[in-house]
Amino acid sequence: DTGVSQDPRHKITKRGQNVTFRCDPISEHNRLYWYRQTLGQGPEFLTYFQNEAQLEKSRLLSDRFSAERPKGSFSTLEIQRTEQGDSAMYLCASSLVTGNPEQYFGPGTRLTVT
């Protein structure tokens, strides 16, 4: 399968702990996006990379969140000092720079903060 993959699929952590998620986009896609989705809501944009450059970050995003895409391939999303309100599905998507606007989503990482 050459789709977008995410790891882990589920993460349970205690409040105050740090967590890191990984996303592997489709290999030829140079754009990568992170979204957060809570139950009954649409995906909420978090941040966006083109190759290794982080071009945009949501103004609503806490400083506890940081993302990297060091070599322009896989990306990591870290949440420091997790809070219960961080519990959500974290979705990664990738797309090509030109042409097809379609964003291909991964299966997501479900985070539960206890």
Next chain:
Amino acid sequence: GQQVMQIPQYQHVQEGEDFTTYCNSSTTLSNIQWYKQRPGGHPVFLIQLVKSGEVKKQKRLTFQFGEAKKNSSLHITATQTTDVGTYFCAGPWDNAGNMLTFGGGTRLMVKP
């Protein structure tokens, strides 16, 4: 900031009935995209509309972009159980069209 709203939030239909979901943006959009998310799944791209008044069809699905490019609709004719899921519209809030604001979605349930 830009807001994208969808109605209804939920819709129950009998198999074979038609279904429509409506999407409204607080700002004029350069384009609008539609995604479908099956229960337990991830969003899957359906289509993009770009032109004012554009209408596109995919088998039983008809997508429309309003003349003012601030609203859109998705109509499904003769629903089937395979249509079950949540349908999201999404509009870009940046000039390049990369960053999407998703609506809250319409969850479609189909009774066989």
